[in-house]
Amino acid sequence: MIGILAGKSALVTGGASGIGRAAALAMAREGARVAVSDLTEDGAATTVALINAAGGKAIAIGANVSIEADVAAMVGRSVAAFGRLDCAFNNAGVSTRNVGAAGQRTHEMSQDSFDAMLAVNLTGVFLCMKYEIVQMLDQGGGSIVNTASVAGLVGLPMASSYVAAKHGVVGITKTAAMEYAKDKIRVNCVNPGYIKTPMTAAAMALRFDELMTKVPMSRLGTPDEIAEAVVWMLSDRASFMTGASQVIDGGYYAA
Template sequence: MAGMLAGKAALITGGANGIGRATALLFAEEGARVAAADLNLEGAEETAAMIREAGGEAIALSVEVSDAEQVEVMVDATVEAFGRIDCAFNNAGIAPINVGNNAKRTHSWSEEGFDRMIEVNLKGVWLCMKSEIGRMLETGGGAIVNTSSIAGLAGLPTSSGYVAAKHGVSG
């Protein structure tokens, strides 16, 4: 496949569905070799299969982005498959509904739900960048895009943990 990313190796977290899947398919259409990574391995495998069926090159990886060891394994597997990582899209994330805090005001959030939101949506991005940057520097550099949200720019009364995590990503 020819295009703007011809021959490049891309790692996409949250690659099982939504924005991550759409990005993986677009990157592949532009010629990238894609590693679709997600906690939902079945969904990541579906994404990789869609890319291969369209004539591209792709692998699927399972990852819990808040776990440093799993992130290292994901990055190592991508480099093993493609020789390098030229671009990474750190898109894995969860919403308040995933931690039982949907539509709850700050004083009603559980501490466990808040912690999980920060672990995945902020720490997960940081762990991915930490590992990706190290490998990119070994092979001449690369580019990283991190998914945030409008919630990273403006508060929402029912999403305090989500807002805090996404603001941390936006910086």
């Protein structure tokens, strides 16, 4: 069976875990060659091993998306390995917990923690797009999906910096979609609700029942349920979709 990404070359950031790993596996299953990137090459290598074991083709790249030189090298290695870059999933991200701001209201957050959040969750997406788009312009097109969140569309108490970064991702997605539409580069974002990954494990252990009252389906989503949509959005089947925020959240945003 021919997959919907057959013949495509893809890049995933945050590919060692959660949504990024599920997306990398789904892309490979749909026929793409996949550059799997994460903070360390070792982390990405586990995902690559899973892809290779299933008969796919992948390479592992270590890169910190908040460091421009890392991102430039990451895109360069990906193109060197596979010849072009058709599909990019800019997904690496951190939570308030990772930057020492869990449970803090806006006035309680330090500037350092706010900056650390934006460095990964917003500047990281900007840097990835910057280098991916240069390659896509050069080759005559491509498709980008950025990971935002429902927190890119609504407020979320105790998560000011995360919400600011994810609203920023929605904004840069819309703007780039307009800027590059005539260059045949589509740019969209996916807006997951609560998904079962290491990022949400601690919060769910503490507040699962309370958080689920806000979700009409009353459950967490799985990384695979995000990956399915991302693969489709990256594929040529989504040829008229650009600048969109695709919510996948068990009804959270609709409620």
